[in-house]
Each structure stands twice: as C-alpha cells, then as structure tokens.
Amino acid sequence: MSKPNALARFALSTHVWLFFLFLYLPIAMLVVFSFNDNAVSMMTWKGFTFDWYLRVLANLGLYTPSHDLTGAQTLQMYSDPNLGPAARNSVVIALSSAGLATAIGTMTALGLARVRFPGRNAYRTALFLPIVIPDIVLGISLLVFLASINFPLGRVSVILAHTVFLASYVNVIVSARLSGMDTRLEEASADLGAGPWTTFRRVTFPLLLPGIIGGFLLSIVISFDDLVIAYFTCGVGSTTLPVYLFGAIKRNVSPEINAVSVLMILVSMLVVGSALWLRRPQWSRKAEE
C-alpha cells in the first residue's frame, strides 16, 4: 500500500516542480539573455553586459552614453527615436484609462449594489461582455465605430477603448468587495445621524478602498499590457509600448528589445505585486501584527 503511494507522491511533486519550471524558466531565460554581450546572435552566450539597458535608457533620453556601448558602430542604426514617445504614450494611456475606469466602475458597482431596478441582473451580466469578448473583436468593432464617425485615432481613442473593458473589471472587483461588506455599518451610521454623503465618505468609501485601489492597479497593468486593442485604435502617431515592441519583434532588430521586455515585465510585476499584497488574506496580516 505504501509503495505505490510513495511513488504517486514522488510523481506528483516532480510534476509540480516541472510545472513551476515551465512557468518561470522562459521569463528567467529572457532576463539572463538581456545581459548577453552578443550583438550578432543574441541566444548564444558571450559575456555579461549592461549595455542593452543603457541603450534603452539612452533612447528614453534618461542617460547619455559616456563610453562605446556594445555594437557601437551600429548604434546609430539601432538607436530608436520611437521608443521614448511609445513609453510616454503607454504611461499616459494606462494612467488615464485606469483612472476613468476606476471612477466609472466604482460608481456602477455602488449603483448596482444599492439600487434595485428592473433588468438589474441582465445589466450586471451584460457588463461581463467587454471582459469575455475576444480582444480582437473589441478592437475591431471600436476601429469600425471610430472610423464611421470620423473620430481621429490617437491617444484619446485608445484611452476610451481601454476604459470600456477596464470599467467592467473594476466593477467586478468593487462589487465583490461590496457584497462582502456588512451593510449594518452603513445603517448604524445613518441611525447616528450621518447624511448619505457623510456615510459614504466616512464608512463605505474607507471599507471599499482596498478594492478600489486593487482595481486601479490591475487596470494600469491590463492597459499597459494590451497590444491588440491598442494596435487597432492607436493610429499612426500614438503607438503604445506593446505596439512598438510588436513591430520591433517582427523586424527582430536588436537585443535591445530583450532589455525593453524585461523592463516591461518589471513594471507590471511591481504594480501587480503591490495590488495582490493589498488584497492578501487576513492570516498574513495577523501574522505581521
């Protein structure tokens, strides 16, 4: 009895190890090779260098090279003036669409939780559609719509496009928070003489805040990550970072894109890490106290 059991347990833990290797090795490999000092064949290890990162910083205008970077003769050719604007576009779009979506999504969640009206559940279900519909369908329908009303493609169109589905995400997150909330706290506040606005500001809002911040941070990451919807709605002048990277990967110009990729992973992981940390379960908070 114990022998096959031990074997099964060994097989299971081997599988789990391989599973996590599969999840993390590709990213680890990307990080390692972003430091590879080989301008010709980027997947053949030659030596360690920071130069690809320095070059990204130089392209972003954050650093002036004081020595010859790897592949210096070809630096001019590889040096890319499009990276800086793309990064700026991505940041502006992520922050504005996440801000708008957080405001709109939170209001929707509050309205749906506190007001009863005919068709409420149907509307609640319909609000899932922007999340579940394939991103390419959403991007194309927005492209067709914007083209048919002659709306210029640019930062604004991407912000609007992102806000539509991000508001649905925020609604889901804040609704979950609201449904776990004790409504008696609001009733008590009202009984003690607080007006609706005071109750919202002093009771409801502070209780919802972790959900709202979580939704905002998640929205930033989703917007920052999105290629497909931005690809169809950004037009020529407002390329975002993923759209820029998509073009660079297709042309396969330089190992510099490895460094850009790693920096993008870093940004997303930092934002998501802090969001998940804010929503960590109760036991870990107790352990800290």
Next chain:
Amino acid sequence: MKASMDNAAPPPPRRQPFLRPGMGKLVPGFLLFIVLFLIPGLIVVTYSLLTRGTYGGVVWHLDLDSYARIFGLPNEDELRDWDFVYLGIFAKSAIIASATAVLTLLAGFPAAWYIARQNEKRKFTLLFLVTLPFFANALVRVYAWMLILRADGLLNNILMGLGLTDHPLQLIYTPAAVVVAMMYQYLPFMVLPLFASIEKLDMRLIEASRDLGAGAAATFRRVVLPLSMPGIVAGLVLVFVPSFGNFLAPTLMGGAKDLQVGPLLAQAFLSARDWPFGSAVSAVLSGMVLLCLFVMARSERKAEGE
C-alpha cells in the same frame, strides 16, 4: 419575471417609478457601455450584412454573401464554387485551441491538486506564484517562447551543443509552437477554477471509496473526476475561448500556411480592407465564444443545484 430576478429582495411596498434615487451613479457606466460597446457591436453586425465597397468601406446593399463565404457556399454572381477555406481556418483554430485546453488541463490538474492539499499559507503563496507570470506582458511571454524555439533559439542551441542534432529543427512556425505559447499564456485560467473545485472536494469520500475496495483509477474516475467537473469545464472553456480568437501567438509563431481566425480577422480589416467579410468573421467568432460561455454557465448552475 422580476420577482425571480430579485428574489432575495424584500417585496417592494408599492409600484416604484422606473427612475429611482441613486441611479445617477449608473449613468456614466451605462453611457460608456452603450456608446463604446453596444453600438460598435451593432455596427459590426450591420456591416457584416452589407456589401464591400470598391475602395474598402461598405456599400449599403443588404446581402448575406459574407456569411456564405465563411461557410463555403457557392455564389454564381461572383463565379465562386464551393470553397471551404474559411471553414477550414475556423476548424483549424478550434482544433489548436482544443489541444491547448486539453494539454493545459493535463498540466494543470496535478498542480491544482497539489496546491489544494497544502496549508493555508502555502496555498496562498503557490497560487500567487501561479498567477504572477500571467501579469507579465502577454506579448513578452510569446516573445520569450520565440527566443526558445527559433532556428537560432535556446532549444536548438542546446540540442546542437549536446550533439543530438546537427541542424536546427523547425520548432517555431508550427501549430505545436502556437499551442505551447498559448498554454503558457492561459495556465492560470485552468489552475484557478480547478483549485476552487478540488479544494471543496471532501477527502473522506476518497477514503470511503478506497475502503470500499475501489482502486486508485476507479476512485479517480468515479469520485474525483465527477466532483471536480465544474472546475474542469470552467478551465477548459476559459482556456479554449481566448485561444480560439488568439491573435498574438498565431501571428508571431504560427506557420504561413496555418492561418487562424485571429490573424484572418486582422487581415480582413487591415490588409484586405474587406469590412463586411471581417465583420461577419467577427460576428461568427463572438457567437461561438458566447455559446461556449453559456454552456459553462449552465454547467456551473447545474453543479450548484445538485
């Protein structure tokens, strides 16, 4: 009907007006949903029923030819015979997405099982580790697999370094490469619902089954599998749906001969500029996705009812 929808609510004391205090909060979200989701969707459905203009755009002439083309029907006016090329693209996408979903299930089930058997703290940590790579940029994750599978990529370098092959193998630009990239993309969509189902599973049922003389295989088939079915169905659907309409993985890692629905859609709008046809593809794709999700929701409701 209203009573069944809001059955948790106390019965309304009297007929209320449709507009109620507090509904103002819903206005911005509602406008956003109508203007930037519903109307664009309806425009796409409308375009799918129109005729293509000579220089792109559409002509306001109602016809179903775009759908006829997708389903391969002949059209005498256009001198077109039976032609199942687009149905083939849909079928190929469905096969690749199904393979992705099934392989993700095989990889994810033991992992979800293992995680569900840990203590609370380890559960949280492991689920965090499963979810974390998902938030690395999707494009970057596909790119990482391109670096691994390319002709001069990591895997070929290793195989040639070990002397297992003397020429680079064709790994990228194959359906298998697309499947691996999409598995990598959507593993958390499988593991999380599986975990939720397995965690609820009462271990005493397994012990009871073994005590009554059932072997491991029989116990798995008769006890574990049926009880984790809602998680399995949810995981399969949640992986199949985004894989089916995927744009990134097939565009960057698929072979030129293996066109899939996502890239077909992009081509119809960006290079062929055939908006009615692209709209029809888009409508069929959305219809299939909604059907899958409907099936999933029904199976969940059935499981809850039992």
